[in-house]
Amino acid sequence: MKVAVIGIGLIGGSFARDVKKLHPEVTIVGLDKNQTHLDEAIELQIIDVKGDLDALADADMVYVSIPVNAMVHELPKILDAVGDDTLVMDAGSTKRLICESVAEHPKRRNFMACHPIAGTEFSGPSAALEGLYDGKTMIICEVEKTAFKLQERALAIFQAIGMRIRYMNPEAHDKHIAYVSHLSHISSFMLGKTVIEKEKNERDIFDMAGSGFESTVRLAKSSPDMWTPIFEQNKDNVVETLEEYIQNLTTFKELIQKNDFENVHLEMSNTNKIKQILKGIPLTKK
Amino acid sequence: MKVAVIGIGLIGGSFARDVKKLHPEVTIVGLDKNQTHLDEAIELQIIDVKGDLDALADADMVYVSIPVNAMVHELPKILDAVGDDTLVMDAGSTKRLICESVAEHPKRRNFMACHPIAGTEFSGPSAALEGLYDGKTMIICEVEKTAFKLQERALAIFQAIGMRIRYMNPEAHDKHIAYVSHLSHISSFMLGKTVIEKEKNERDIFDMAGSGFESTVRLAKSSPDMWTPIFEQNKDNVVETLEEYIQNLTTFKELIQKNDFENVHLEMSNTNKIKQILKGIPLTKK
Known part of the structure; x- marks a missing residue:
């Protein structure tokens, strides 16, 4: 299994740690515009390798945890780069503009709009915690727009890391x-x-x-x-x-x-x- | 040693628990207008006996932890009732009106105006915790108005339960x-x-x-x-x-x-x- 995490901070790093624990054989590719964070994430064994958009074509799963202003610009490019069978999930704290940014994208069905209600007041790779998501809520928006088999892949991982799921529209x-x-x-x-x-x-x-x-x-x-x-x-x-x-x-x-x-x-x-x-x-x- | 605690809730009850731990031979007398709280405090072994103002005459120490509106009315009566060698401390979250309420009292030197910066969002005897005061700040106002040997008695107990002391005037x-x-x-x-x-x-x-x-x-x-x-x-x-x-x-x-x-x-x-x-x-x- 190959998982890409874009934005290796508290939220993305914690997701990477949980995935690694569940699937020790996984290869986690990290992408981040902050090279220091990437180096730190490798040193902390949160990711296995650094990568770029080319690394997404054969990824099974891409988790995007970057500030929401960057999200609306990067998500369309990320969807351009992924393979037909890649699941892309975001972790943005807003949902309407993020959903709009990919509404007409030809690979919209590869995307699941997510907001994990989890976090601490700290940030960066060193703030990443194994088990951060355990017992927390994952809000999923516009689930009907995600391909069914990719929905299943997402739910399987969310359930495995202990999350409860709530469905909601982006405006609500x-x-x-x-x-x-x-x-x-x-x-x-x-x-x-x-x-x-x-x-x-x-x-x-x-x-x-x-x-x-x-x-x-x-x-x-x-x-x-x-x-x-x-x-x-x-x-x-x-x-x-x-x-x-x-x-x-x-x-x-x-x-x-x-x-x-x-x-x-x-x-x-x-x-x-x-x-x-x-x-x-x-x-x-x- | 005999200690009276007036108002057996979170603050008074926690003080009683710490004193009991330090001085297992102490007799702790509880006063509270809420009879259910008094019964509960006995059952929880926070106090040894119930009492009334008559019990204060031979007390070594009286700790008053009641709402601050009751404090300004009760403190003068409490000072009326105590012996010449009794130390009275309050735990009120305001200090100016409380200090004023006893400013002219003939037993002003038996009183030390205190505010322990300790607490939780819970209340009542069942909320009382051993160690609540450990590492916390005790603010003491108008210390010069308290008899020197009673200051020493107060500081000894505050230090023994782990508090750090800060002196301040009531207005500040x-x-x-x-x-x-x-x-x-x-x-x-x-x-x-x-x-x-x-x-x-x-x-x-x-x-x-x-x-x-x-x-x-x-x-x-x-x-x-x-x-x-x-x-x-x-x-x-x-x-x-x-x-x-x-x-x-x-x-x-x-x-x-x-x-x-x-x-x-x-x-x-x-x-x-x-x-x-x-x-x-x-x-x-x-």
């Missing part, structure tokens, strides 16, 4: 993911910014920060190179979630200013039900 | 804690609210949520009974932090709307330095 994916992922990142980045700005001359103040602050600000460590194009591609949905979030914060602030602490309490009590909701979310192993 | 405490703790809680509660409101008819959508969402929304599980009075007592500082946070979110949203993704990237890059800052924060063991 982008709308909902703005709430449960993109907004979290922005809330965390701006929380970090607010505190850093205020406390820039008083670094000792961070001695006062506890695990609660650490938890809410964790995502502010995420890669701007990865997240900027996500916000760009999902602009309308992200702006909508931000407006609702800002409105809720403003209302909460006004309740405090009006000394309406009965409703401050009520707002928090109503949100406590997040406890039950979160029980269904698998945690990332650290 | 309340101002900075609004940034590194109170704002995190509100950002998390409102994030939870925004997502729950949007997705109330689509519970399956939470399948799309990953560990990033779980992390940013974790504090939205916190107790409204505990947090409402904190926001009330620290109203001015909390409103100020919220205004800055809302302003930062609004600016970020406008950058996205204007397609100024260069500055979107820059905002996130500038905030990435939170990585270095966070390295100093001890994590709560789960």
